[in-house]
Amino acid sequence: MPVSAGQHPPTVAVLDGGEHPPGLDDLVGDACLRFAAGPAELADALPGSDVLLTWDFTSDAVREVWSDAIAGTGPGTLRWVHTASAGVDRVAFPALLASPVTLTNSRGVFDEPMAEFVLGAVLAFAKDTPRSLALQRDRTWRHRETETVAGKVATVVGSGPIGHAIARLLGAVGMRVRLVGRRAAEGVHAFDELPGLLPDTDVLVLAAPLTEATRGMLHSGTIGLLPRRARVVNVGRGPLVVQDELADALASGRLAGAALDVFEVEPLPADSPLWAMENVLISPHMSGDVVGWKDMLVELFVDNLARFTGGRELRNVVDKERGYVSAGANS
CATH class of the missing domain: 3.40.50.720 (NAD(P)-binding Rossmann-like Domain)
Known part of the structure; x- marks a missing residue:
């Protein structure tokens, strides 16, 4: 109605x-x-x-x-x-x-801006852009080899319009992309399949809505399933991640890096160890703000x-049981 x-x-x-x-x-x-x-x-x-x-x-x-x-x-x-x-x-x-x-x-x-933001973070890590900027500030010429993203595996959690936009852009640079949603659909893995997808994931992108099922989904257990080379990009919600456990993994080298746009507490407190980590890119919840x-x-x-x-159907009506706009809803 x-x-x-x-x-x-x-x-x-x-x-x-x-x-x-x-x-x-x-x-x-x-x-x-x-x-x-x-x-x-x-x-x-x-x-x-x-x-x-x-x-x-x-x-x-x-x-x-x-x-x-x-x-x-x-x-x-x-x-x-x-x-x-x-x-x-x-x-x-x-x-x-x-x-x-x-x-x-x-x-x-926010779909396209957030997808561009994720692609930018992936390329920045692969091409060692943060270190290039630091060396530039120090006027230091230091040749290095960087990575290619083509052929790398990206697992994108969140199969709504934002997740699909991210998958499309990452696929455009040659990455092998797997989408994960609440339930399995054509081209989408079910959320309960995620543990089996993590061991060969190079980039884990979190773009899911915050629900009881997704809250704290990235914790020491799931981090332990990722290869050490993996990087995490979170543009969804801060509480998708158990932040202290992610910080420990980044500090110890258990994970290669993370680009974090959202946090458990915002603004991110000045005493957070994440600020000082060279393998972390921090942005203030701005991935969709162009x-x-x-x-x-x-x-x-x-x-x-x-x-x-006018008494017409509204766009983007949220399914209150699921916590997001269902596929096929008026939008």
Whole structure:
């Protein structure tokens, strides 16, 4: 059943963290916008709102102020929550999941940028780019041999649009790519097959949603199945990895390296040993953030708001049981 605003222009609460989404005011038509920087303002904005846009998708404010009273079925009760992110773990808490509120995400905005980011990390390691930059700063001429990526095996965990985009780009440079998803499908291995795929994996890419099944999936046990030459690239969610156990493996040489864009705690604390490791590339949760990404997020939400107002099917509806947008869903 399509979810809609009913007979009145929708009221939209926007959790913006103090940063208004670019151009949103001019694009939403007759909708009434209620901006909230944090939990206190959101608690005031939600009652009577039809829609919640979580622009600040790193905030736990929605969980903190949620009340079953706002998630009903009559006029002036919340019908739809949209998050300006691909992952929904910040808003997929039990009370929201149990409510009749529809949840959507921003699937489709980040696919290509994140795939390019992963390819860049793979090539940077293979071509020893970090060491070249360090030697350049020291004005040191030191010839080395580097690696080729063609023929190497990449195992990509996450078979959604982001995972498929990553697989396509890694395949384009000659890597042998295996996709791993929740269940087996054409060209996709089931998640429970992963242990058997790790022993010959050269690059393990984590691009899966954070669910109870994937939380802590990379730990000392699974790391032990990887060859010592393997490198890990995590662009999914920090808690996919048991970070201390990964750090120990990197420090001991049990793994060759890691490119980490997401962490258990963000920002990554200054005392984390990961900062000082020469075989680690650290970036601040930016793998999908390219020039114009915020405009694309707004455009997606505005399109969905028009669908909501018109009583049409929304794009990117999240399957609340699985924690992500199912294959074949409207997107």
